[in-house]
Amino acid sequence: MSLNFHEQIAKVSNQSILLCYHCHKCTAGCPVAAEMEYGPDRILRMVQLGERERVLKSRDIWLCAACETCGARCPNHINVAKVIDALRMEALRSGVTPAEPDAAKFHKLFLFVVQTLGRSHEASLLIAYKLWTLNLLADMDSGLQLFLKGKVPVLPKTIKGRGQVKRIFVKSAEAVAKRAPSSANLAPAQEVQ
């Protein structure tokens, strides 16, 4: 029997979403609530009600900065950031176009840089991101300032072990493709208290 939307998200996030009684404490403390359409407590309510499409298409799930203030203050110990993360994964898995596509692009580029160099490198990352999102002018002032002040080295450093790092990336991609037992989609484990 397939799980309904709420059960599925509860399983992936390992959180008891039905315990939410809408005290709004999470939304009151959320640093990005002002930018959101609904806010974390209404997102939880929509998950409870099974409003799958509305939740997955909402920009709110991409605005979360994972600061975990909501979870630290929830009287019912729901880690809301974990629920949001499960919603992001579900949105990507089911092919919903992210309401904030640039966030997904940055994520992919970050992994590409680490796969190639073994380490993150802000200069390569920022330039590639600006090129991809065609957002060359916005925010260039801060990037340029960093270059001028020598905060971002122009040439990346790399590590000798990058061959191993690359192999790990390849191996994981293969495992996911084959849906091998050791794939990325491990069965949800029990939460440690």
Next chain:
Amino acid sequence: MAIPYFPGCTLSTKASGYDRSGRAVAQALGLEFQELNEWQCCGATFPLSAENAMALVAPTRLLRQAQDAGGQVTTLCAICFHVLRRTQHFLQGHPDVLERINWFTEEPYLGNVRVTHFLELLRNELTWESLRAKVRRPLQGLRVAPYYGCLLLRPPSEIQLDDPDDPHILHECLEALGCEVITFPYQSECCGSYLVVNKPKVPQQLAQDILTSAQRHGAQALVTACPLCQYNLDYPQKSVSGWTLKLLPVLYFTQLMAVALGLPSEDWGMENHTVDPRPLFEPYLTTVGQGRTGGDR
């Protein structure tokens, strides 16, 4: 005493001043940072979803390097600390996941490494008392506001470093240096984190709120342990048009320690700040040798 140390990507590039001051301070206190061999990126975010164990491969590989280095690792970067500490906590409760990750990394991690933030080493092993005894330039009268942010504190059940609503560890460190420490209501509010990449307006607004509050409480500087907080709070002060707030330097705690311990200015690592903090310390540069100072909170 040698301490295995993981600098992380940001401290080797953008936040090199944090790394430089941290290493110098550790050495002055008789702790020698030994950089982990062939380290790679920690992944920069802890995977929140239980299904996403693949994202734990990178931090587990680092824990494995720390295992070889003697079974412990310390960090300065609050982000790396957060990722490594939560990974360690998660793997201890999930041996089945650890087994699968070990299959990927080709080098078994046994699951017993102790992950610490440098602040914790200072509090638990060095003690604030002995830090206070080593202060050569007491920063008396310097009004500083500790800014904790998120990753050093939350979620408290996994991080277990300090009280998430009433944190003390930075307060205690700065008091040992002789500073006048100011508590302000935004001390553990989020700075907006990675949203600076795709939604820069959000962290800019948050920075304005945080800096305004700190100034209203009389702070002359903000002190943090996180390179992303430092960036998000420092850079907008000169590059956002229409920024009307008075400039407020944003420092790493290790930089204040470097000044207070009497280290030379090359060790402070303050050259690359948007708001130059160095003028704050001019009054203290002649007071070397006054010894012990500071009060209890």
